[in-house]
Amino acid sequence: MAISTIPSNLAQDQQIWHSLKQAIAKSSGFKRWQKENKLEINIDDQVKQYLRSTLEALAY
Numbered sequence: 001m002a003i004s005t006i007p008s009n010l011a012q013d014q015q016i017w018h019s020l021k022q023a024i025a026k027s028s029g030f031k032r033w034q035k036e037n038k039l040e041i042n043i044d045d046q047v048k049q050y051l052r053s054t055l056e057a058l059a060y
Contacts, residue, residue, distance in 0.1 A: 021047050029054075 024030050024047050033050050041049075 024050065 021044065025043060030047070030050050033053070034046065037049075039046055039049065
């Protein structure tokens, strides 16, 4: 198992994720995706699914 040399600051990481999640949730692209997919899951999981599908689309 690899040992990370980057110090972890969990509180800061959580704050960054919260801010990023809010920005994504307000975006028109996310709102359009949300209407198309109509998922019955929490916003955290919706944003993760949106990011995953967006990255998969970009990979093509």
